[in-house]
Amino acid sequence: MEKLVKLVLVTILLLISTVSLPAIAQDKPDGAQIFSVHCAGCHINGGNIIRRGKNLQKKALKKYGMDSLAAVQSIVTNGKNNMSAYKDRLRVEEIQAVASYVLEQAEKGWR
Template sequence: MNKLKKLVVLVLLLIVITIQPAYAEDIGAGSKIFEANCAGCHINGGNIVRRGKNLFKKALKRNGIDSMEAITELVTNGKNNMPAYKDKLTAPEIQDVATYVLQQAENNWRH
């Protein structure tokens, strides 16, 4: 019985270690997509067009764009000065860049 408990604990530990978060898209791809398409206006999470519309956590929350769904919607369809990328990026690429933006916002855009 003791060996069985150890085996169960080991299996559960391996499962927990290998499971990725729900929105763990390809961060590396998201970074590359961001650099190629977004960094021109949003360098280091800022915004050269409208300062208050930056990509820092506080601004994302204030503007109601602090979720995967909201960022995906904005990148896909654009809004005001923000262009739509639905004809330029695939849905998985948009998911990757949204994941990257949320991750960077959590890290305060520190590399």
């Protein structure tokens, strides 16, 4: 009976650790990965294949008032004109991560 109890406890612990690991991985989304999957199709290397002038370079972001975290998060969330909304595809944390990534890359000149 004691062996059975130990086996059940070990099984429960293994199940808990297996279930908890994906949740931990989701806590800190990777902005670069999200950008690669959802954004790079139109914005490869910070460009814009639809409207060249409205790219993700620092100068353009500033010109169009998109040079703050709140502004980038808003456009990713709600979309605008040709830009699709991602509020139904990405979690808030993922939107924050990709917005941070965009601003970081703009500062670096998308190198």
